[in-house]
Amino acid sequence: MLRLFFAALAIPALLAVQNSHKLVVISIDGLDARFLSEPALRVKAPNLRRLMREGASATVIGVAPSETWPAHASLVTGVSPWQHGILENDRPASALKTLALWDAATANGLKAATVYWPGTLGAKIAFDLPELQETHKGNAVSFDSIAQKSAPAGLTSLIEKKFPSFAKEIWTDSSAAQAATYLLGSESPDLLFVHFSEVDSEEHETGALSIYSREALENNDDLVGQILAKVPRGTIVAIVSDHGVENNNRAVRPKVMLKQAGQAGRVEVRDGLIGTSDASVATLFRKLLQDGRKSGLSREVPMAEVRARAPRLSKWVAAFDTLPDFVANEEDRGPAVGSGTHTGAHRMWPNRPGYRSVFIVAGEGIRPLKLGEIEMLQIAPTLADVVGVKLSAAKSTSLWRQISR
Numbered sequence: 001m002l003r004l005f006f007a008a009l010a011i012p013a014l015l016a017v018q019n020s021h022k023l024v025v026i027s028i029d030g031l032d033a034r035f036l037s038e039p040a041l042r043v044k045a046p047n048l049r050r051l052m053r054e055g056a057s058a059t060v061i062g063v064a065p066s067e068t069w070p071a072h073a074s075l076v077t078g079v080s081p082w083q084h085g086i087l088e089n090d091r092p093a094s095a096l097k098t099l100a101l102w103d104a105a106t107a108n109g110l111k112a113a114t115v116y117w118p119g120t121l122g123a124k125i126a127f128d129l130p131e132l133q134e135t136h137k138g139n140a141v142s143f144d145s146i147a148q149k150s151a152p153a154g155l156t157s158l159i160e161k162k163f164p165s166f167a168k169e170i171w172t173d174s175s176a177a178q179a180a181t182y183l184l185g186s187e188s189p190d191l192l193f194v195h196f197s198e199v200d201s202e203e204h205e206t207g208a209l210s211i212y213s214r215e216a217l218e219n220n221d222d223l224v225g226q227i228l229a230k231v232p233r234g235t236i237v238a239i240v241s242d243h244g245v246e247n248n249n250r251a252v253r254p255k256v257m258l259k260q261a262g263q264a265g266r267v268e269v270r271d272g273l274i275g276t277s278d279a280s281v282a283t284l285f286r287k288l289l290q291d292g293r294k295s296g297l298s299r300e301v302p303m304a305e306v307r308a309r310a311p312r313l314s315k316w317v318a319a320f321d322t323l324p325d326f327v328a329n330e331e332d333r334g335p336a337v338g339s340g341t342h343t344g345a346h347r348m349w350p351n352r353p354g355y356r357s358v359f360i361v362a363g364e365g366i367r368p369l370k371l372g373e374i375e376m377l378q379i380a381p382t383l384a385d386v387v388g389v390k391l392s393a394a395k396s397t398s399l400w401r402q403i404s405r
């Protein structure tokens, strides 16, 4: 009755929140926007490109720290890491200080499912295959440790009945895709969150946008296609990522710069920035910035920008970012600027040029639209509108009214 009343008055804002679709969210860890925007990379991703063509898409400015678990928590809460409390990787769900999408959904009687999504262990989720620290064996992830912690108990045996190849020694993105297709086919979740991690792993080993990470992405695209084939009609599908990726081709060592200048004081590297709470050190780095490429520095980042994204760095008086392909570290020996690791890196400052992730959303009622650049914190309230729940802590504007027909 209430719904009819509002419909009669045609109040679009209220109707928008009452919208209730099923939702599938797939996170491709380390999916830098350039993978899909640079034609020269020739990434074959027909499923992702179709979603981009048929739905709405954006490049995304991330959060600080621009790190896997903190960012995944921001994707489901709509608040910054300093607010939700996940500032490092490998934290249990109990460390999350704000309501996540699965909490709001479960409280509204919706069935949520999570597959290898960071930070779900112990949360109220109907079906959970958690990612956690003890699952990692170097670069590999132990399948058994995920199976042991999954909920409800015996979930992995049920999946195995459907997919005899499911149980393996090592958990892979294919395991995540099989679990997702099982859940869609047999358990009808209202919300499903899936996390793929192989693109990021390849980037860490072989560099940003490397041929191997592109192959991993092409494989992920295929898995996305398998999941899409099982998605019921009327479901909205979102592709997200936690951060962009940078090449650590040149290392910048601010502590060595300080030593070489014979200057006392402190300098540190946090969230990809070089920062100091010492005015004389700030003056030295302003001078070094004038040296251009030789210093590896790109710009002084206004402290207002630093405080807004990372209040824990408010004690600094100045902050500096590095040039593309230059990554700062805290080593106090070696050349001030020298050869880097030549591998992929993240935890960079979110506003760094080119360092962007992606948001794609498609399905019934979503119109084809290029949103340009958005903030990561806009994603969670948008997804909340898709399923018709409220995230009270999320203050950023939902994109729902822009993207829906």
Ligand SMILES: [Zn+2]
Residues within 6 Å of the ligand: 029, 030, 067, 068, 069, 200, 242, 243
């Ligand atoms: Zn990541």
